[in-house]
Amino acid sequence: MQDPNEDTEWNDILRKKGVLPPKEVPNDAEEEEELARQQRSIVKTYEDMSLEDLDENEDEFGEEDEAAIEMYRQKRLSEWKATQLKNVFGEMVEISGQDYIKEVNKAGEDIWVVLHLYKQGLPLCTLINQHLSVLARKFPQTKFLKSISTTCIANYPDRNLPTIFVYREGDMKAQFIGPLVFGGMSLKVEELEWRLSESGAVKTELEENPRKEIEDKLMSSIRSSLPSRKDSESEDEDY
Numbered sequence: 001m002q003d004p005n006e007d008t009e010w011n012d013i014l015r016k017k018g019v020l021p022p023k024e025v026p027n028d029a030e031e032e033e034e035l036a037r038q039q040r041s042i043v044k045t046y047e048d049m050s051l052e053d054l055d056e057n058e059d060e061f062g063e064e065d066e067a068a069i070e071m072y073r074q075k076r077l078s079e080w081k082a083t084q085l086k087n088v089f090g091e092m093v094e095i096s097g098q099d100y101i102k103e104v105n106k107a108g109e110d111i112w113v114v115l116h117l118y119k120q121g122l123p124l125c126t127l128i129n130q131h132l133s134v135l136a137r138k139f140p141q142t143k144f145l146k147s148i149s150t151t152c153i154a155n156y157p158d159r160n161l162p163t164i165f166v167y168r169e170g171d172m173k174a175q176f177i178g179p180l181v182f183g184g185m186s187l188k189v190e191e192l193e194w195r196l197s198e199s200g201a202v203k204t205e206l207e208e209n210p211r212k213e214i215e216d217k218l219m220s221s222i223r224s225s226l227p228s229r230k231d232s233e234s235e236d237e238d239y
Helices: 009-016 028-048 051-056 063-086 097-105 123-138 189-199 210-225 229-238
Strands: 112-118 143-148 163-168 171-177
Touching: 097 112, 097 143, 112 123, 123 143, 123 189, 163 189, 171 189, 189 210
Parallel strands: 112 143
Antiparallel strands: 112 163, 163 171
């Protein structure tokens, strides 16, 4: 069936002869309203997008959309900065077992939590608390907590101390249990920083494990103290 609103020569002839009514001319006000509606739809799309979405879909928008895109990009950036400022901690906080769910499991979206279980009077626990206090100031986006072991976990054995648990959004991502894991009282703050960076809890600028240099020196010292093959052969000839 022929569409009477179609722009064809035959329809034009029929309109001239009065068979078809004149073609409806779009009202300028209606066109402006339709254009405004489309613009509102586009703007709503911007409003729904995150910073990543705006960057990923940038090629799909025309030049006329650039101003709106930049406006919403700045808005999203401001929101992100506000969230970052809100999630600044900067010090290690003591918690009890009653605080565990709120402080650890409900710490917040994308928040890393470092929890140290310790006991007073244990030198290595004291050392690690000192190191973690330094790291809490250095990495304020990470939440550093400490708790006396038995107040947080009933009957937690002293042989497992010190213990560090690393969480993100309530899920345990890493655990360090017992004095041997930390290397004893020779533990440096940089070594602990490296360990935590490997778990994802902090973003370190260290390029390699500081412990590696110590281990390399130790192995070099051991090798130099061992008798060489030539020395061994000389000793055998003396017998």
